[in-house]
Amino acid sequence: MQLRSGLVLFLLLVFWQLSHAFPVLAAQTFDMADPSNWNIRIDGISTYNICSLGQRSIQATDLNNDGKVDLVIGCADAGYNGRHASGSIYIIFNSLLQTLSGKGGIMNLSDPKNYNIRFDGPIADTHIGQGEVEAGNILGTGKNDIIFGAQMSFGTISYSTYIISNSLIKLNSS
Numbered sequence: 158m159q160l161r162s163g164l165v166l167f168l169l170l171v172f173w174q175l176s177h178a179f180p181v182l183a184a185q186t187f188d189m190a191d192p193s194n195w196n197i198r199i200d201g202i203s204t205y206n207i208c209s210l211g212q213r214s215i216q217a218t219d220l221n222n223d224g225k226v227d228l229v230i231g232c233a234d235a236g237y238n239g240r241h242a243s244g245s246i247y248i249i250f251n252s253l254l255q256t257l258s259g260k261g262g263i264m265n266l267s268d269p270k271n272y273n274i275r276f277d278g279p280i281a282d283t284h285i286g287q288g289e290v291e292a293g294n295i296l297g298t299g300k301n302d303i304i305f306g307a308q309m310s311f312g313t314i315s316y317s318t319y320i321i322s323n324s325l326i327k328l329n330s331s
Contacts (some may be wrong), residue, residue, distance in 0.1 A: 192249050192261025197254065199228075202235055202267040218292040218301045225251035229303055231286020232266065235277070243278030244285035246305055248326065274326065276319075283307045285319070296322055 187194040214231030228249040235245035247266055250273045257264065264271040274308060278285040285307040295302040300323035325326045 166324040179191050194260075195201070196260055197262045197264060199230065199249075199271075200263060200265045200267075201232055202265070214286050214290050216290050216292040216303070220248060220292065220301055220303070220323065221250050222300060222323070223251065227251050227283060228254070229290050229292055230266075231288075231290045233284040233287035235266075235286075236281070237275075237277045240278060240283070241283045243281055243283045244287060244307065245278065246286050246290065246303070247272040248274040248303075277322065278307055287291065295320055298323060300324075300327075302326075 189195060189254045192198075214233070216229040217226045218229070220225060220229070228247075230247045230249065231244065232247065233244045234242045236242050237245060244292065249264070249271070249315065253271070253273060264273060269275075276285070286306060287308065290303065290305045292301045292303045295304055300321050303321045303326070305319055308315075
């Protein structure tokens with residue numbers, strides 16, 4: 158009986174120490190309607206444009222080899238060049254992100270001043286940027302390239318994959 162009460166006392170002491178070392182904090186809720194609760198918000202080009210942030214269509218990686226993280230964002234329903242829902246991939250270099258300091262900064266992708274490079278889908282209803290957008294050393298050059306897919310490329314019910322080399326991104330960043 159003494160062993161059992163000693164064990165209970167020991168467990169209570171451990172629990173008490175842990176609860177004071179790692180206090181349980183109340184959950185916090187942030188209302189995203191309040192611009193003081195975020196630093197940068199990136200908006201799609203229109204009300205019905207789907208910039209698939211959160212659907213694996215965004216990557217944060219260094220693309221222009223300056224040692225800073227850049228963004229790659231897929232917007233599946235963007236329609237440029239008279240091609241409805243061809244989709245677009247936007248690249249936003251860190252230098253552009255740094256122009257928004259503090260809280261409540263908004264970047265609307267309908268304004269070309271808010272992105273550095275845009276790749277558009279080849280035909281209507283291609284929806285590039287709908288699936289995953291990945292970045293990494295795909296071509297073995299030691300620098301980050303990007304890879305993304307497009308459904309219905311060139312009028313067929315198929316899926317095409319595009320690889321954009323870092324050298325092409327670097328060429329377009331100047």
